[in-house]
Amino acid sequence: MNPGLLGFLLGLGAGGALALVGEAKNRRTLRRLRRGKAGSLSILIASRNEEDVIENTIKTLAENAPPGTEIIVVDGSTDSTPQILARLAREIPNLKVLADPYRKGKPAALNYALRHVTGDIVLFLDADARMDKEGLRFYPEALSGSNLPAVFADFASYNTRCTWVVKAQEYLFSFSRRLVFPGIFWRPVFMTCGLFVRKETLERAGEFKHKTLVDDFDLGIRLAKMGIKVPFVRGPRCLIQYSPALRDLFYQFLRWYTGGIQEMKNEIKNGDFSYLLLMTALALVIYFPQVALIVDGTRGEWFLISHVLPGYLGLLWGAAQLSSLLDGRRDFSLLWAFPFMYLWIQLTVAVSFFRSFLGETPWYKVKREKI
Numbered sequence: 009m010n011p012g013l014l015g016f017l018l019g020l021g022a023g024g025a026l027a028l029v030g031e032a033k034n035r036r037t038l039r040r041l042r043r044g045k046a047g048s049l050s051i052l053i054a055s056r057n058e059e060d061v062i063e064n065t066i067k068t069l070a071e072n073a074p075p076g077t078e079i080i081v082v083d084g085s086t087d088s089t090p091q092i093l094a095r096l097a098r099e100i101p102n103l104k105v106l107a108d109p110y111r112k113g114k115p116a117a118l119n120y121a122l123r124h125v126t127g128d129i130v131l132f133l134d135a136d137a138r139m140d141k142e143g144l145r146f147y148p149e150a151l152s153g154s155n156l157p158a159v160f161a162d163f164a165s166y167n168t169r170c171t172w173v174v175k176a177q178e179y180l181f182s183f184s185r186r187l188v189f190p191g192i193f194w195r196p197v198f199m200t201c202g203l204f205v206r207k208e209t210l211e212r213a214g215e216f217k218h219k220t221l222v223d224d225f226d227l228g229i230r231l232a233k234m235g236i237k238v239p240f241v242r243g244p245r246c247l248i249q250y251s252p253a254l255r256d257l258f259y260q261f262l263r264w265y266t267g268g269i270q271e272m273k274n275e276i277k278n279g280d281f282s283y284l285l286l287m288t289a290l291a292l293v294i295y296f297p298q299v300a301l302i303v304d305g306t307r308g309e310w311f312l313i314s315h316v317l318p319g320y321l322g323l324l325w326g327a328a329q330l331s332s333l334l335d336g337r338r339d340f341s342l343l344w345a346f347p348f349m350y351l352w353i354q355l356t357v358a359v360s361f362f363r364s365f366l367g368e369t370p371w372y373k374v375k376r377e378k379i
Contacts (some may be wrong), residue, residue, distance in 0.1 A: 023326025030186025047128025221267025
């Protein structure tokens with residue numbers, strides 16, 4: 009058999025096995041959770057120009073949340089969002105609306121909101137997020153019954169228009185649910201939206217950096233220094249909107265990767281060289297085809313290109329394909345989503361790397377569907 013084809017098939021099998029390992033870990037995490045008597049819940053939302061979604065979000069949360077749950081919204085909007093929130097505050101007793109005194113971005117707004125929290129458990133949500141009654145009870149009870157400092161809830165898209173851009177993100181997140189969020193190769197990774205954390209844990213961790221582009225990565229670093237790993241739980245899902253258009257997706261990825269690179273560089277400057285190893289490993293994973301081409305071209309041999317690269321691509325493709333199949337995906341995105349997302353990540357990481365040296369980067373707000 010041709011060595012390249014053999015390598016691809018072996019990689020395909022290894023990638024599928026990795027996806028199954030991630031799936032097994034997720035199921036084990038869910039199975040080991042114990043539910044106990046939950047503490048009081050505070051839901052935090054940082055809002056800026058969210059007139060298209062904020063009313064539906066607040067009403068849904070108020071209807072689904074356990075009795076006594078406080079909903080805190082820190083708002084720095086210039087559209088009709090303040091008027092909508094003022095009306096809702098008159099209708100919903102547990103809604104607390106705070107004007108953002110800083111207007112310096114989401115991290116500063118969250119820090120301000122945290123000073124007004126009275127609940128034992130804090131749930132961070134974006135202004136477009138939804139969670140049903142079961143989710144708003146399940147996760148606080150899991151924190152209590154399992155004696156955990158934090159959990160990251162599974163999520164899904166509720167976009168009304170399932171564009172090809174949305175499908176590409178669904179494909180990527182299926183992969184991430186098995187290999188990234190559970191922490192197969194590194195510590196578990198989480199997003200702030202859908203994160204349940206004990207108030208006392210947040211007080212020990214300290215405030216968000218005001219200028220960070222990635223409040224979730226920033227919090228993850230501080231929790232890791234405390235020895236806390238946040239489990240990813242595939243229980244009731246937090247519903248969110250994915251980026252609806254290619255432009256939104258491009259700038260969202262730039263924010264994620266620019267912010268992540270900046271935070272890792274800061275940790276390296278502070279003497280934590282594990283992040284240098286992490287950056288090197290990620291660069292090798294993302295740009296292995298280019299590395300193989302350079303190495304083989306330098307040596308005048310094509311061993312990596314002909315023997316190793318097919319297996320490597322097979323591994324990634326196998327993990328991504330099986331992850332999508334496990335999530336019930338059976339459409340044509342299985343044919344095109346992998347090459348698109350791999351090249352897309354290569355492009356946006358490269359641009360983000362150079363942007364990370366430019367100093368302060370503006371926060372890009374993804375357009376919401378009006379719901």
